[in-house]
Every structure is written in structure tokens, then in C-alpha cells.
């Protein structure tokens with residue numbers, strides 16, 4: 497697991513010059529590898545989106561998290577709530593819990609989530625300059641189901657840095673944020689299998705506006721009991 501040491505740098509002096517208030521969220525960026533993932537009768541997109549539209553030009557982050565076995569949205573958030581106790585703005589996941597015959601047609605829905613975040617407004621005075629942020633998605637009953645994964649939800653995660661001031665805002669490093677989420681899950685007493693399965697959304701390091709891409713294309717599994 498890589499941990500970018502840049503996050504250890506404390507920009508306390510810069511934070512004092514910060515302008516309070518949220519800045520625009522990560523702008524929609526361009527996915528290299530947007531596709532539909534298949535697991536039994538279920539289907540979901542391997543990125544989340546900045547609006548309710550499936551397009552490689554309007555993605556937020558790669559899907560890199562599956563909370564499985566006995567997950568619900570609320571259960572996962574409760575178990576991460578000791579650190580990810582703030583929320584951000586909403587993004588959108590696309591899925592169906594039963595694609596129907598041949599896996600075509602049937603039941604696609606959107607879910608929006610504002611997620612859990614370690615600091616509400618990173619970069620604001622007296623706040624840390626960075627936050628880690630995850631979002632998780634499911635359909636109307638707040639969980640998806642198939643025989644392979646049990647009850648599950650899926651999601652993305654990333655860093656928000658200087659979002660509310662201090663220096664130029666940027667968002668991303670999702671692979672690193674995924675590792676930290678697995679660390680928090682494990683530290684809280686649950687098990688995770690880091691980089692467990694290919695989600696076909698490898699993103700090499702690159703900067704696209706305020707979006708800093710880096711994702712190994714392998715999602716982490718989080719056991720929920």
C-alpha cells in the first residue's frame with residue numbers, strides 16, 4: 497500500500513490565510529475505462545458520476561470499494577463513523593439489483609450519496625488541510641444482493657485537499673484513500689481484503705484540472721458482519 501507522505505506536511509501557516517467557505521467540488525473528469533461491471537444478476541458502473549448521466553466525461557471517481565456479506569448503507573457508515581463523521585456533496589452511482597434476462601434492460605436506478613468525510617471543510621482556519629472522503633451506493637432498500645457477495649453496497653473514495661482554502665484545491669489520489677479506508681476498517685475491528693478484484697478502472701497518475709487521478713484498478717473488499 498502506498499501512502500503519499502505529502503499528506504504529512506502540515507500547512508498550518510497557510511491555513512491562517514484561508515478564505516472560509518466551500519469551494520467547488522471536483523469538476524467532472526474523464527474516465528479512461530468506464531464500463532458496466534457484472535456479478536451474477538447484478539450490474540453496476542465502475543465509476544460514480546457528477547450527475548445522473550452515464551458518460552465518461554462526467555465521472556467523479558473509480559469504484560474501488562465493496563462492503564459485502566451483510567451490508568447496508570447505514571451499517572457501513574456507523575462502523576466508519578468514528579473517523580468519517582462529516583459529509584460532503586452528493587455524487588451518483590448507477591446499478592441494477594436484477595438486470596433480468598440476459599443481463600439487458602431491467603431495473604437500473606441511480607443512488608446519490610454525500611458519503612462520510614474525515615473533515616467537513618479541509619483547509620479552513622484551524623482545520624486539517626486534507627480530508628478523506630468515501631461515498632457508497634445501493635438501491636431503494638439501501639442494499640444490493642447476489643449469491644456471490646451477499647448483501648452489499650459499493651463505492652468510491654478520494655482525498656479532498658485545501659477544499660476550503662489554504663492553497664489551490666485538488667481532489668483525488670483515490671488509491672491512497674482506499675488504503676486508508678481499509679486501514680480504518682481493520683483498526684475498527686473488521687476485516688478487509690485490499691485490492692481484491694479488478695474493477696477495470698485503472699487510472700495512471702495524471703492531473704486533469706483539480707482532479708488528481710491514481711487508481712490501480714483493483715477494488716477492496718470489506719467484510720460486514
Ligand SMILES: [Ca+2]
Pocket residue numbers: 560671674691711712713714715716
Ligand atoms: Ca485499489
